[in-house]
Amino acid sequence: MKVSNRPTRVAFLVWTLAVKLVLCGIGVSASNNTKNCRLYSESKSERKVLSRLEPLTNKNITAETKNGKESYTYVFQLCGDAGGVQGAGLIQVDSKSETPKPTIIGSYNATQAIGGSDWIMLIYRNGDKYDGHCSKENRKAIVMISCNRKTEMGPLEVILEDRDRKEDCFYLFELDSSVVCPVLQSHLSIGSIILIIGFCLLAVYLIGGFLYQRLVVGAKGMEQFPNYAFWVEVGNLTADGCDFVCRSRNRDEPPRYRGVSTEPLEDEPEERDDHLLPM
Numbered sequence: 001m002k003v004s005n006r007p008t009r010v011a012f013l014v015w016t017l018a019v020k021l022v023l024c025g026i027g028v029s030a031s032n033n034t035k036n037c038r039l040y041s042e043s044k045s046e047r048k049v050l051s052r053l054e055p056l057t058n059k060n061i062t063a064e065t066k067n068g069k070e071s072y073t074y075v076f077q078l079c080g081d082a083g084g085v086q087g088a089g090l091i092q093v094d095s096k097s098e099t100p101k102p103t104i105i106g107s108y109n110a111t112q113a114i115g116g117s118d119w120i121m122l123i124y125r126n127g128d129k130y131d132g133h134c135s136k137e138n139r140k141a142i143v144m145i146s147c148n149r150k151t152e153m154g155p156l157e158v159i160l161e162d163r164d165r166k167e168d169c170f171y172l173f174e175l176d177s178s179v180v181c182p183v184l185q186s187h188l189s190i191g192s193i194i195l196i197i198g199f200c201l202l203a204v205y206l207i208g209g210f211l212y213q214r215l216v217v218g219a220k221g222m223e224q225f226p227n228y229a230f231w232v233e234v235g236n237l238t239a240d241g242c243d244f245v246c247r248s249r250n251r252d253e254p255p256r257y258r259g260v261s262t263e264p265l266e267d268e269p270e271e272r273d274d275h276l277l278p279m
Contacts, residue, residue: 033057037079037089037111040125049115053078053122053145055179056153063156063173064095071095076143076156076173078122079108089124090141090171104128105171106141118147120180134169141171148176 034050034057056078063074073093075083082088089108093100106124114121127139148154154176163169188196209226213219222228 034079036108037113038109040110040112040123046111046113049113049120050079050111052115052180053113053120056177059153061153061156061175063158065158069096074105074156074158074173075102076141076175077108079111090127090143090173092171103139105139115180117182118180120145130163130169133163135166137167137169139171140169141173143173143175145175145177145180147178147181149178149181151176151178153177153179 032051032054034047034054036057037050039046058080059077060082061076063076065072065074071094073095074090075093076090077083079089082091083093083102085091085102085104087107087109088102088104089111090105091102092105093102105127107126108124110125112121112123112125114123122143122145124141124143125138127141129136129138143156144159157174159172159174161169161171205226210224213224213226225231
């Protein structure tokens with residue numbers, strides 16, 4: 001007698017799929033490129049703000065400005081080498097120079113992250129020193145990332161370069177992105193949620209039961225329906241109950257003959273015929 005190993009194979013396939021899904025989940029959670037940013041002052045709150053920007057990592061975002069004879073190109077990358085310049089989070093390149101040399105505006109090795117409900121302000125410090133402005137201090141870049149649900153990552157815009165002061169000069173940039181938008185609250189009622197869960201469970205029951213009956217049991221036709229015998233009996237019982245409740249006919253059996261009363265006959269007094277006997 002040959003024993004079928006089909007149930008064992010199905011269980012093995014299900015187990016393999018579950019293991020792969022778990023491993024994929026571990027791989028996704030382990031990917032955290034924002035850890036490449038070294039905070040200017042380490043704190044858990046700033047790390048949490050940076051983690052919101054994870055979808056923007058490994059992407060170079062450029063912007064161009066023209067002011068008279070000057071023309072510059074800016075390249076920004078979140079927690080990565082902007083334009084391939086090691087340690088640079090944001091660089092500036094003179095577009096008209098024959099031998100363009102990138103100027104580091106800010107380094108991701110000295111990062112600050114301040115966040116609100118729908119915005120994040122990213123600060124890169126320790127850029128190249130000014131030649132003759134701002135007391136020759138290090139350059140600093142401020143990137144203001146605002147919520148925009150229509151785009152995952154909008155264009156980088158150069159707002160201003162504030163260098164007309166003795167110290168604490170900065171470059172200001174703006175960037176729109178949907179990753180900093182707050183999560184929309186669900187407007188579903190409790191009843192709707194219960195119905196959705198119920199329909200999902202019903203679908204799992206029907207599909208899983210159908211596959212089990214067909215692949216494991218080897219059923220055909222209507223027998224592929226899970227618990228077919230039980231549901232047929234439930235249908236019959238439901239029909240009987242509906243007939244009992246909703247029908248209004250009299251359930252007493254009518255008499256077979258209309259001339260015969262259904263009431264029990266009373267016992268008639270016994271007639272004595274003793275007077276007919278001979279004396």
